[in-house]
Amino acid sequence: MVGKSQIKLIKSLRQKKYRDLNSMFVAEGRKCVGELLKSSLDCVGVYTDTPEDHKDVNAALSVVTPQQMKQMSGLKTPAGLLGVFRIPESSLASRTGITLALDDVRDPGNLGTIIRLSDWFGIEQIVCSESTVDCYNQKVVQATMGSLTRVNMIYTDLENYLRSDTRPVLIADMNGESVYKSQWPEELILVMGNEANGISPEIRAQASGVISIPQFGVQQETESLNVATATAIILSEFRRNHPG
Amino acid sequence: MVGKSQIKLIKSLRQKKYRDLNSMFVAEGRKCVGELLKSSLDCVGVYTDTPEDHKDVNAALSVVTPQQMKQMSGLKTPAGLLGVFRIPESSLASRTGITLALDDVRDPGNLGTIIRLSDWFGIEQIVCSESTVDCYNQKVVQATMGSLTRVNMIYTDLENYLRSDTRPVLIADMNGESVYKSQWPEELILVMGNEANGISPEIRAQASGVISIPQFGVQQETESLNVATATAIILSEFRRNHPG
Known part of the structure; x- marks a missing residue:
């Protein structure tokens, strides 16, 4: 009963x-x-x-x-x-290899897709700003299709986290170096930003580099790629260079 | 009034x-x-x-x-x-360059994302099986963020279309050649399949090659990538090889 x-x-x-x-x-x-x-x-x-x-x-x-x-x-x-x-206790953040960091990603579907992608590409932890949507939100849980348990999710003050880490911090944004030409370090923190506003100024101040996905075609009017789609392309490029 | x-x-x-x-x-x-x-x-x-x-x-x-x-x-x-x-009259399908083909993609959000991606990567036309979700479905329209007008959308008998084209037909599926190692022809038709069932047997019979996105990490349990995410990675790889 x-x-x-x-x-x-x-x-x-x-x-x-x-x-x-x-x-x-x-x-x-x-x-x-x-x-x-x-x-x-x-x-x-x-x-x-x-x-x-x-x-x-x-x-x-x-x-x-x-x-x-x-x-x-x-x-x-x-x-x-x-x-x-x-809900499992969140483990301490590891400071080696590649870490994906999310600066204020708000859409549950996007976070779910990003967790699933991280699992696919062998990214073991995602460090989220406190303002990023909760990964135990049911829409996120449903979108991850079970991969939620295979990626270590950490919510913390992202600015402090970046400040206290020695790895290079690459942010994804417009007008950076082409993802196709980047010399990818084997250890790094990759930061993806908010759906509407991109990376916040405080996080931008911690960046050691900016990477961009080049736009092709004549019209050049598509404003930007969706954050989950952009994460897919960038993680794929990282793994092409460093299969791990 | x-x-x-x-x-x-x-x-x-x-x-x-x-x-x-x-x-x-x-x-x-x-x-x-x-x-x-x-x-x-x-x-x-x-x-x-x-x-x-x-x-x-x-x-x-x-x-x-x-x-x-x-x-x-x-x-x-x-x-x-x-x-x-x-609704504009659909133009005749071009038979040159790269064409994206969709075999029974059903989710409006996925189609919208794929149209937006195609616009970003300068893919001028998408040929859809009759069973693919209508691109004027409002959820698709909203998800394309305006890029719908910059990509030529054609709904047709996909099997016939592939049969009558001389370009190589690459299908995205499990157990194919790695996208990172593929020798990409400059002209090709890339086929992405249904969310649950992948590429149908009739379309598979028209394929000249199969490409896959390798899975990384230890656990290898993520079933597959979402079709829009996979399209993002594959189009990005094509454009890295052929900036156009």
């Missing part, structure tokens, strides 16, 4: 305040919940309103009514399977 | 059937409407419920009430400015 207070708790996890307070977050759907169950994360509970469809899920299932699932779910159309997981 | 029948027409344009029937599509917001007004597209009408905010828009504005705007708008929160434009 799943009680009202449990449903209320799960529903509250849509807000960062309550995720922080309870150290829990929600994932939905077979793929996403399944990936998290395979990981080292602590699972608090898994709920379903369609137990027949989820017999093969490797967890004890709490059966709820479709009405209860609707209340718990953050999706327009609940996916039939909802997992609650413990 | 804007009448009920006009509002009904605009509302109907959310469906492909009525876009095709009327050869019209809708764009919303200053940025998107503004870019389309600057293009060679025929503008059918521009509507606003906040005329004071849009005095500088280069078009005759029809003033509507907020209630009318709410009915016309396809957005949860209407953007205050809505334009109706004539």
